């Protein structure tokens with residue numbers, strides 16, 4: 001059973017492929033919309049499928065599914081699915097609204113990177129609530145990596161400054177930086193990120209810096225709206241899609257990748273430290289289409 005196999009029942013299993021006709025195309029489009037790929041993607045994908053069926057004289061269910069897989073995979077392959085950690089240190093900022101799974105994803109990714117032999121340090125950039133740094137500290141202990149934190153209410157830029165200094169002094173490979181969900185407010189977010197990037201540019205000028213948007217898959221189309229807003233204000237380099245274990249709505253990543261051109265890097269599949277998987281477009285689509 002595949003990781004994303006919940007989609008399978010959600011999408012194509014109820015369709016009858018006896019004949020490839022207009023009725024089937026319409027049913028396919030409906031099924032795609034149900035999986036939350038969005039109206040625009042569903043329409044475009046099926047239109048493309050119609051063309052291919054004509055051009056390639058597709059007649060069997062298998063060939064039809066292969067063509068649809070290929071079309072959707074094309075939408076998902078919009079950039080490097082790996083997090084760029086090619087400089088020492090590299091910096092990764094995690095942004096997104098409250099409750100989507102930023103802190104949890106940082107813990108999982110820290111664990112993963114550490115097991116790959118990287119020296120990781122966490123930056124408790126969500127200084128809005130004391131509990132946020134406490135939560136990140138628990139993850140740092142679970143993952144067995146260092147953390148830099150300060151008191152509640154400290155300027156996140158100051159915490160990042162300290163974390164970068166510690167990363168240099170301790171010869172770390174990667175700095176994973178948490179942020180506060182309240183940054184969702186446009187102006188706040190822009191100001192805060194501009195400040196953080198300035199500090200990064202000054203303190204570790206040759207470092208690559210990724211800005212990853214964390215999205216909760218269970219929110220479906222709402223995720224697309226968040227992604228649009230964050231892309232406009234924050235200049236995203238990737239998406240982490242969490243809570244795919246609890247939903248059949250993950251099709252939303254197709255809409256996000258297709259519309260915004262931002263690659264999905266990891267998916268969250270539970271609350272545990274191992275419940276994270278690199279995103280694999282081929283596997284995802286195969287589970288979706290069957």
Ligand SMILES: Nc1nc2c(ncn2[C@@H]2O[C@H](COP(=O)(O)OP(=O)(O)O)[C@@H](O)[C@H]2O)c(=O)[nH]1
Pocket residue numbers: 096097098099100101102103104105181214242243244245246267268269270271275
């Ligand atoms: N089922 C499931 N729960 C998750 C996943 N990622 C995070 N969570 C839960 O979502 C809640 C919010 O996570 P948190 O990391 O605090 O979100 P943040 O506010 O964005 O930092 C917590 O209860 C997490 O355990 C996931 O992939 N699957």
Ligand SMILES: [Mg+2]
Pocket residue numbers: 102103104126132178
């Ligand atoms: Mg948090």
